[in-house]
Amino acid sequence: MKLLLIHSDFIEYEVKEKAIPQPEEITVKSGRLEEALTVFVAVEKVDEKAPVQAVKEAADAIVKMAEQLKVCNIMLYPYAHLSSSLASAKVGKEVLVNLEAELKTRGAYTIKRSPFGWYKAFTIKCKGHPLSELSREIVPTGEAKSSGEETESLKQERKLSSYWYILSENGTLQEIDAFNFQGHENLKKFAFYEKEKSRAVKQEPPHVKLMKSLEIADYEPASDAGNMRFYPKGRLMKSLLEEYVTERVIDYGGMEVETPIMYDMDHPTLSKYLARFPARQYQIESDKRKFFLRFAACFGQFLMAHDATISYKDLPLKLYELTRYSFRREQSGELTGLRRLRAFTMPDVHAMVSDMDMAMDEFVIRYNLCLSVLDNIGITTDDIEMALRTTKDFYEKNKAFMVGLAKKFGKPVLLEMWDERIFYFILKYEFNFVDTSDKASALSTDQIDIENGERYDITFTDKDGVRKHPYILHCSPSGAIERVIYALLEKEAIKISKGQKPMLPLWLSPTQVRFIPVTDEFLPDCERFNSELTMLSPYYVIRSDIDDREESVSKKIREAEKEWIPYIIVIGDRERSSGTVTPRCRLPELGGGEYTIAQFHEHVIARTRIYPQKKLPLPLYLSKRPKFTG
């Protein structure tokens, strides 16, 4: 409901003609009120779901205003033009009548209401003081409340019937309280996350400063919270990660598709799904239709699969999309840096399978894919903790399978079991990164979903000619791309706190090699070495640049080190005459000693050839670059 409140010297109207086929019946054709709070009212679609609540909340708002202004006359005035999403005339009329009645119970007010469904001439004199014109939007919480209570009870139910264990890689299953966490501190933090007492000094996660100082990402005050800006270096890193995950999924057999980012709230299949989780997504209006921004890639792929003709021979059928972006309106208090966002990039690969046997086979293939993807990105099993979630029944029937997953992981995992299935999936795992503030964030995940094949009416024709609903596996091989960057930065922050040198993985470092001339006399030599390095292969890219600024060599090296650049090469007389370079390598494992350019090229490529090859999206010369931060 939309309200426009005007503190007026007087308000006066005169009924003219019918505006709708069946307007309210009237006997009095005009009205006037002095010293009145005039309330223009538009009853909207959202009010239809909870008209009683809408009336109550609107009355609250009006009374509050009347008290503030110390007025005792109130004129209710139906005004359709305040909204582009009006309720039906019937409900609109009812709500206004009820609102009038409700206000009469709230105190000694003189209430008048102009009739509904008529064109009226009106005159109003607005007082014009700061508080004299106000608008209010009432979204009745009745609907949301009842659904909220539903999910609340769902949650309660889950808590009551949820059991927590630690499953060791050797197959022993222990109650969480009985497990000895010695040597598994992060698993303990993860497992007891909710019970952890807050420490004396909690500070912001270190990646927030790093994402800014490395010119990766930053807050964008002009947008909503949790919608970040990415500078060229951050965009490059995201792009490399996105492309890497996509290539791995395509190798696995994923068919990459693209689907819309917004969907109709009234679509029959989607609205059922949405109703369970009210007020968690962005909504946008276009003409009279309401859309929500997708919070996952599922919809588009499921709707596509619904329309496809699928044979059992096509299974497992793997659809993939990398969403830029998915949107979730997470609670504002939960948004910090890149850990949790409201707009995020999410690779999402679904596999449709014929039965549970195929589901489990596929599950293992994808499990190995996830571990390999994270490992190659630079996040190993040392950095993550695993959670498995399933029903008691499934666990009992598939013990060996479950132990096999823990065994492959190589260390104990958290196992949550329910008496009966509560969610749409029967088995799920996640890999969680635990940061220095002891917060756990999920990266890779996969689930066996046994409901949505039916809900979306996705069918395949089986050997026997019968159409059946597939089970669907939902997997993100890396988790949100932004969260991967968060994890990588947090990992390096831990190194810094231990006095070690931080560095991004070589393949993700924006600048991999920096040339520094001893004096500007050697600038042409830098250019020569650089172009030789870049020309050696048309397929493999080494991202190099040249610090041509008029600064001391020491200062340039210091700044290159602050940028975490893996290889720094100073060019002077020695290099000019020998034709070889002696890179300053950031870490011992990056090599050392003297190289010809061809050798150095081979040396770097050997470490980056399995990854996407992308050029540096910045000017070659440092003198040509702006500072995006600091």
Add this chain to the structure above:
RNA sequence: GCCGCCGUAGCUUAGCCCGGUAGAGCGGCUGAUUUGUAAUCAGCAGGUCAGGGGUCCAAAUCCCUUCGGCGGCUCCA
């Protein structure tokens, strides 16, 4: 979303408690310097002290409020 803390130049910050013309370093610009592995020197420009309101002769400083950030709680399909 709730509670608490914070917001001074592009960045990092002094000044705030106890009201009286806002200081610095980095970065930028200009000039000098031509440098061999973590900061060369000098000068100049740059501030509605987050926005709005209030108290006061006078507000960066005290009060209220909005916005943004952080921490905790909650939440995380």
